[in-house]
Amino acid sequence: MASGKANRGLVILDRDGVINRDSAEFVKTPAEWVPIPGSIEAIASLGKAGYTVTVASNQSGLGRGLFDRRALRAMHRKLRRLASAAGGRVDRIVVCPHGPDNGCACRKPRPGLLRRLGRHYGVDLADIPVIGDSLRDLEAAASVGARPILVRTGNGRKTEKTLHDTFADIEIYDDLAAAASTLVKE
Ligand SMILES: [Mg+2]
Numbered sequence: 001m002a003s004g005k006a007n008r009g010l011v012i013l014d015r016d017g018v019i020n021r022d023s024a025e026f027v028k029t030p031a032e033w034v035p036i037p038g039s040i041e042a043i044a045s046l047g048k049a050g051y052t053v054t055v056a057s058n059q060s061g062l063g064r065g066l067f068d069r070r071a072l073r074a075m076h077r078k079l080r081r082l083a084s085a086a087g088g089r090v091d092r093i094v095v096c097p098h099g100p101d102n103g104c105a106c107r108k109p110r111p112g113l114l115r116r117l118g119r120h121y122g123v124d125l126a127d128i129p130v131i132g133d134s135l136r137d138l139e140a141a142a143s144v145g146a147r148p149i150l151v152r153t154g155n156g157r158k159t160e161k162t163l164h165d166t167f168a169d170i171e172i173y174d175d176l177a178a179a180a181s182t183l184v185k186e
């Protein structure tokens, strides 16, 4: 932890559609990994406010053979480099490489990725902000008692229209920048 900063705990971000633009053809290379305006600055502002910024991301493109671990690492190096240039930091990134039919425990809406972060940091996930653009992000968050937050980037607008009663009064923001500006003021 940086000195003099209150430790405000984890914030867990989905990646595609929250930090960077999503693509129906998958995001497979650093060139295709394009940040959503304001998202990098939002990560930096969360860090400056004392949050540890982490990422939990379904990456079934790995299991489908659309890109490999090396390409994934290169994309995440780009993310980390941009965050660091903005004065921020991305801490642990966890991914599920499996497809929807794999039956794994980590692919969101299952809670495996979030639990892995909780174990890594030795923290309870209760009320930890989990920011996503898809219903499965919200479901994964709810299943571990975390605090689901929807953003309208990526699939977010579509997701907002299909929210069922469970998420009727969920927090919704236009983008990660707006969500972060609320979190840093709390
Ligand atoms: Mg997403």
Ligand SMILES: [Zn+2]
Pocket (backbone or CB within 6 Å): 096, 097, 098, 104, 105, 106, 107
């Ligand atoms: Zn998995």
